[in-house]
Amino acid sequence: MxxxxxxxxxxxxxxxxxxxxxxxxGVVALLLFVVFPWIEPMLPFNQVTTGQ
Incomplete structure (x- = not known):
């Protein structure tokens, strides 16, 4: 390719x-400013609980 x-x-x-x-x-900028912010809410990393 x-x-x-x-x-x-x-x-x-x-x-x-x-x-x-x-x-x-251009590809890096597209990933950082469009793709990653769009996919970030779908990732489980924000659903971390520490303690009770």
């Missing part, structure tokens, strides 16, 4: 590296 993405990025090596970095930052 990564080789497919790399082959389809346009331009010379420096531009490809820049575009790959932008793609990585």
């Amino acid at each position: 990564y080789s497919w993405i790399w082959r389809h990025l346009p331009g010379p090596l420096p531009l490809r590296l820049l575009l790959a970095a932008v793609l990585i930052v």
Whole structure:
């Protein structure tokens, strides 16, 4: 999959590296700001009881 993405990025090596970095930052931002907040209420980690 990564080789497919790399082959389809346009331009010379420096531009490809820049575009790959932008793609990585975009995916991380999407996960941190959209996916993780959406799925967090469904996880059981907030239902912790300590003591009585």
